[in-house]
Amino acid sequence: MHRLDLQAKLAILADAAKYDASCASSGSVRRDSRGGQGVGSTDQGMGICHAYAPDGRCISLLKILLTNSCIFDCAYCINRKSSNVRRARFTAEEVVRLTLAFYKRNYIEGLFLSSGIIRSSNYTMEQIVEVARSLREDHDFRGYLHLKTIPDADPELVRLAGVHADRVSINVELPTVGGLTRLAPEKDARQIEGAMADMGASIADAGEAARKFKSAPKFAPAGQSTQMIVGADAATDRDIVGKASSLYDRFGLRRVYYSAFSPIPDASAVLPLKRPPLMREHRIYQADWLMRFYGFAAAEVQDAADDQGMLPLDLDPKLACALKFRDSFPVDVNRAPKEMLLRVPGLGTKAVDHILSSRRHRRLRLDDVARLTLSVAKVRPFITTIDWRPTLLTDRADLRALVAPKQQQLELFAA
Numbered sequence: 001m002h003r004l005d006l007q008a009k010l011a012i013l014a015d016a017a018k019y020d021a022s023c024a025s026s027g028s029v030r031r032d033s034r035g036g037q038g039v040g041s042t043d044q045g046m047g048i049c050h051a052y053a054p055d056g057r058c059i060s061l062l063k064i065l066l067t068n069s070c071i072f073d074c075a076y077c078i079n080r081k082s083s084n085v086r087r088a089r090f091t092a093e094e095v096v097r098l099t100l101a102f103y104k105r106n107y108i109e110g111l112f113l114s115s116g117i118i119r120s121s122n123y124t125m126e127q128i129v130e131v132a133r134s135l136r137e138d139h140d141f142r143g144y145l146h147l148k149t150i151p152d153a154d155p156e157l158v159r160l161a162g163v164h165a166d167r168v169s170i171n172v173e174l175p176t177v178g179g180l181t182r183l184a185p186e187k188d189a190r191q192i193e194g195a196m197a198d199m200g201a202s203i204a205d206a207g208e209a210a211r212k213f214k215s216a217p218k219f220a221p222a223g224q225s226t227q228m229i230v231g232a233d234a235a236t237d238r239d240i241v242g243k244a245s246s247l248y249d250r251f252g253l254r255r256v257y258y259s260a261f262s263p264i265p266d267a268s269a270v271l272p273l274k275r276p277p278l279m280r281e282h283r284i285y286q287a288d289w290l291m292r293f294y295g296f297a298a299a300e301v302q303d304a305a306d307d308q309g310m311l312p313l314d315l316d317p318k319l320a321c322a323l324k325f326r327d328s329f330p331v332d333v334n335r336a337p338k339e340m341l342l343r344v345p346g347l348g349t350k351a352v353d354h355i356l357s358s359r360r361h362r363r364l365r366l367d368d369v370a371r372l373t374l375s376v377a378k379v380r381p382f383i384t385t386i387d388w389r390p391t392l393l394t395d396r397a398d399l400r401a402l403v404a405p406k407q408q409q410l411e412l413f414a415a
C-alpha cells in the first residue's frame with residue numbers, strides 16, 4: 001500500500017472522525033481566511049473541533065480516529081469493512097506526537113480519540129490506551145483527554161482508559177436492540193450496556209474515594225457519555241427518549257449525544273435514502289434537556305409525542321407537554337412550587353430561580369415575569385399573577401396556533 005505522510009493521514013482520519021457527534025459544534029456557515037483573503041477564521045482547521053469541558057468552558061480538541069479501517073460492517077458507518085473509502089492508520093506514537101505539537105502551538109486543549117476496530121477489539125483498545133498512557137506518563141500531558149472505548153474489549157483495558165482519560169464514551173449507537181441487530185449485527189447490546197455499567201461503577205467508586213481522601217487517584221473525572229443515531233432505523237422519538245432516560249438512570253451518564261443519520265456514500269440498502277430533518281435531532285436534544293435540568297420524567301416527555309411516537313417538529317417539547325396537559329395550568333407564579341414553574345413554557349431555569357427569590361419579598365406582576373422571558377405571549381396563557389389571569393385561555397381550541405412560533409418564509413437566495 002502507498003505510504004501516506006502524516007498530513008495525508010490527518011486529513012483522512014480527521015474527516016472520518018467528524019461523524020462522531022460527541023463533541024459536535026454545528027449550524028453556521030464557516031468563514032475562513034485561507035488563501036490570503038480577509039482576516040480571521042471560524043474554521044479551526046483539520047481535525048480541530050469545539051467541545052464543552054465539565055466546567056462549561058468551550059475548549060478546542062484534536063478530534064481524530066486512530067484508524068478508519070474496521071473489521072466490523074455496521075451499515076450506517078462510513079468506515080465499515082465494505083465501504084469504499086481511502087484508509088489510513090496512525091501509530092500510537094504519531095498520535096502522541098501530533099497532540100503534543102498542536103498543544104504546544106496552542107491550537108488545542110485536548111484530544112478526542114476514537115478508532116475503527118483493527119485485528120481485534122483488544123488490540124485496538126491497547127493502542128488507544130497506549131496513546132493516553134504515553135501522553136500522561138511519558139510527557140506529563142495535562143490537557144483534556146476523551147477516549148472512545150470498545151465495549152467487547154477486555155474490561156481491564158477499558159478500565160485503563162478511565163485511569164488516563166478525563167471522559168470516556170461507549171456508543172450505544174441505536175435506541176433499540178432490534179435496530180442494533182439489524183444495522184450492526186456484530187455488536188451486542190448487552191455487551192455495550194455491560195461495559196457502561198462497569199464504567200459507571202468505577203466512576204462512582206472513584207468519586208466516593210475522592211470525597212473521603214484528597215489523594216485518591218482520578219478516574220474519568222468528566223464521566224462517561226454515549227451517542228445515539230437518530231433516523232437510521234425505525235425507532236421513534238418515544239423510543240429514543242425512553243432509552244436515553246434509562247441510560248442516565250442506570251449508568252449515571254453525563255451526556256447522551258444525538259446524531260441525525262446522514263446518508264453516506266455507497267450506503268447499504270437497509271438504510272433510509274434521506275436524512276431525518278435536523279429539527280428532529282434538535283427536538284430530541286430539547287427533550288433531553290427537559291429530563292436533565294427541568295425535572296421532567298421520561299413518560300411526561302413521551303406523552304407529548306403523537307400517535308406515531310414522534311415529537312412535534314413545529315413546537316418545542318415543553319410547549320407540546322403544556323398543551324397536552326392543559327389541566328395543570330394556569331399556575332400562580334406567586335405560589336406555585338418550583339417543579340410547576342419549571343413546566344411553564346417560556347420560563348427557563350434562571351427565570352424560575354429569579355421568581356422564587358423575588359417572591360419572598362413581594363408579589364409578582366405580569367410585567368415582572370415579562371422581564372424574565374423572551375416571549376411573554378408564550379408564557380401568558382399558562383400563568384396567573386396579581387394583575388393577570390387568562391380567561392379560559394387554556395381551554396381554547398386554537399391555543400396551539402396562538403402560542404406556536406410563527407412560520408418564517410425562508411430566503412430563497414440566502415447564502
Ligand code: SF4
Pocket residue numbers: 070071072073074077078079080081115116117184
Ligand atoms: S465498529 Fe465502529 S468504526 Fe467499525 S463499522 Fe462499526 S461503527 Fe464503524
